[in-house]
Amino acid sequence: MLSPNVSAALLSPRSVALIGASTDLSKNSARPMRFMRKHGFQGRVYLVNARGGSVGDETVYPSVLDIPEPIDHAFVMTAARHVPQVLADCARKGVPVASIYSDGFAEIGQQGAQAQRELIEQARRDGLRVLGPNSIGTANAHTGGVVSVNAVFEMDVLPRGDISLVSQSGSMMGSLLSRAAARGFGFAKSVSVGNESDISVGEVVDSLVDDPDTRVILLFLETLRDAQTLGTALDRARAAGKPVIAYKLGRSEQGDALSQSHTGAMAGNDGAIGAFFSAHGVMRVNVLEALLELAPLARAYAAARPRRGAANLRRIAVITTTGGGAATVVDNLGLRGFTAVAPPAEFVTHMAGRGLNIRSTPVIDLTLAASSAQYLDLLEQLLQADWCDAVLSVVGSSAQFHPQLAVRPILECAKPPGRPLAAFLAPEAGESLSILLGHGIAAFRTPESCADALAAFFESPDEPISCGSQAAVSLPDELPRHGPLNEAEAGLLFRALGMPMARSQWLRQAGQAHDVAYPVAVKVVSRDILHKTDAGGVRIGLADAEALSAAMESMSGDVARACPQARLEGFLVQAMERGLIELILGYRHDPLVGPTVLLGAGGVTAELMPDYALRLAPVSREQAMEMINEVRHIQLVRGYRGLPQAELGPLADAVAAFSRLACLPGQPVAEAEINPLFVQRDAVVAVDAVAVWREEAGGVAEGVQPAA
Template identity: 30%
Template structure:
């Protein structure tokens, strides 16, 4: 942990500018919390109107303190907050938490004021948390530079979870949900507008706390993804799961985010790709984070995704199997020896295959759990277990069921989740330490997430060692011509359609003779990136005379448009099973971003594509293609052969390498269509457009 972040998370001295005697005011809460929950350092209230605040000597100003505090909490608002930040910087304070709002989240004037404040801090090496924040809380040290009411509603308990959030409200909510489940939380930090310190910065520091076993993030934007990527890599190395909520998934949500923390919204599919690449699991909301926390803290890391379902209801067995499929889990095929062992304990009408229906006989024989569970415990095909109890209570030995389940979990070391909607039943299982949920959807969803996230965290990072040297041709226009675009791609191993650039009628005839018919004839000029809109694309031209006629028409149109270097590109007509698109752009936050999916003229309407961040492997491209809506078509249906997705993935990797090597020199790249044949027939780029960075 850096010294500057240490000064905020584990300070020896804390001052509160705007300190209050009233513990229900923002300036009073931090003093109350630190005194109540074990802060060992020195607290300096600053309030010129009082000699004492909450039993502590009060000082009229920062200058009046006997020493320079490491951390200062600034509760005063507006210009006074800015002045306080500037004074803290001048006096050598290491970190300040600015509670006040009305800065970058409001308007341009607020952003300018926030920047002035930040510049003053950076000039002296001081870090700012906020503004517009609920503050920081480290319950491991008692350093609580925040005012959240939730710390009163749900009293703190130190534990292995860290909550880092741009939003103070969301940090409090996640904390409250976790505490209601009886889980201890060590860190609860809100970064607000992130004028300086971001959630990513905090995550890097907190990931190095050896007591933290689960890291929960709430983000409205990702300002410095390189830090978060480095954090995720380190977290994976020490088996620290990161679960993130990234709000602003919709256009409306993105707009709302800009008025909340002043965040600049990130494109959502790119965010998904970033999280996936770095082993961060994304969930929809804080409730989903709290739902899975206990399971992660048990240290479960499933070896696979094969599930065994056990219930005292046949219908619940069916529901469990449905939930397994919904969550990407396979129903395990139990060994014959396992089924025989189960059959010895169950009535003859019970089901011993998976799912296992122990039937209503459980009411008259409470020992069925203790007999059936050991029988399936060591089955090699079982990676995790789900026990669904739709009915229990009076007449059932629920205490025995819970003990047996807890013993079974300890014996196998594998994930075990229980669904019990009756509070009286669920409470017994929870007291026994068993992960218990209200319904099969939640229980099996958590198991599915554990399996998928474990697989994601174990995935090895891809490194590209053979990057090309990409040179983008000079020119005065924003785009390369199609001929230039195809040439650049071909130079770096991308298969492109056979084509010839022509500037007179003799060249057109020679091109047709060389390529044979039919051909495509297209106007080619850097000034006209979108040729179809101007009637500059003619397909299936079948003789040389027609090609010459089209050439004349297209040259006339381009001259009328005052194109400075008009030409016509004659290309072979490609054959293929399906049209795909491969796109790429240089994102100002994430760098190169590659897209692959359904192509052709309906690409914008269908939006069936995957986003991948370089570097990536062909196997990762294939996995992304399998997630498309069109994936079943790729395998071949109704007698059609499978599509050559291996060739498509190879082209995608080649494009990724071009973008990665070019850095910011290429703003965007659009290959559409990419014609892909049947398995073994390859892929070829038919049309390409490359945009220079300006």
């Protein structure tokens, strides 16, 4: 993490050197000086350009070394070829941090990436921290310290507030700031991390946790580059009561290219990143506008967010003065799992006694039926009711022309801390939006962003568990220490975790199995064949020894034709098992966020109709039960419409045990999978096993003890 000295120099510098500053005021490199003058920066600003000279009454220094005063923050705007020497001079000057606007590094390809690596190695040797390259800079709205070339800072007034933004996209930093300014949102700090070669998103978030001006942190992300550092910072933010809201672009192809199993294909990197956000309490939005609009709700009601294991609080009381406008937002809320809940009869009677007649309908429509005072009274009564979890006021045309009718009651009503209140304004009513925002009320301009923000707010965050609380796992001696395991070996690994595996025998060559209760299944054993069914390597329901022998002979030919390069290592003879349903249980060391565990509908169609729950691994038994509740397919064994009912405790135990793959020292497993995992009435049993060691981890790490 950043030292206090570097953090202060990055976010709140008192002196800035603009290196490569242009004397031509029309150029980008002349902007930072102009911006800081415009927005009232009281610190010292020095212009540096190899040509020297002066601009008006400002001295232009040939080098940062020529500046007679100490420098907190250097903003580098020179051509890429000059950056190494500039950083060397900054280090000699004792500058704690340099932001590099210059491009021509990792973003242009391999040659630029190598230049960037060499640059950062040099900076680290010299003790200099670097933001960027390709960073559009930073801004402190409270001091006017705009160390940036972004044209958004041409605005006449830089709104101050308590929201800080960290963006991996420089251009989107400007777009978000301009959108925020148009709505009256004020910012504390904004940081463009650029290529994130040294100072990471996580380090900036960690510094913002300690920033007294910041109460809400927004993240605009394209990927995750240092999940461990970011996770630690996010946990600090949650502990400090500073909500973090994230919008992430796209899906990484990197992790999917590494995936061999159904698990990787189903979840992908974006699913793993979603699990990462949930594990660290981040509210993830999918609508860009919601990134901003959720901030007041998150700030005002952070303590009201549900906890994992609690009831999923998604009952919304909707009060409106526009039936059509309410319908648009209720429709979107329904798509996100919310219920617009009708007031119970006793509440209807209660309000009638207070002089307001309402009906028990999902939307309480007061169009032309209530005064401003009655609207306010109804809001206050709803905010005290125990049959809803939040209140949404949907305001019609009065928001545009008569805000005193329905907007003023939102401002004036008593607001208990544990019951969130939000507003959706059906017309385009910028003035009313700004008024609500100015009073700390979350107000939404579109039904889509309203539903998206509420869904992110009410999504229950996970509580990560530590491997330190898990029992040690001893691995059998016969397991190879690198590459893929064959199914028999993977079964040994899973048994060591405590997984219930089907009874089986590994025959190194075709022959007679002993002590087998027919019927049986037989599968080819080969570490080169991940999906045996596709290769013709599975036979089931074999009634006797003769059928088993014939199956092994035919399978040998089928597999040789389908996979001629595969090494055959015998056959696995397995007791036939049945279950009420088939599930997939998967583990993957995601390249961005680390170990994850997946539970979903299984069988050969697992990828065609994904229905799964995903968490960071390991998980507790309670978290495993939450995953079970999320998989729709498992409803088939909950007695639905007379269907059989299974005891799901053994399934939760199995998920938790399997997730302990994450607790092996060095986390040596890249991917592991059981598909299918049969759920029986009072047990589960695994009839398939896949596991692959992480080659980059060197196989099984030192410290993993083999069984005696």
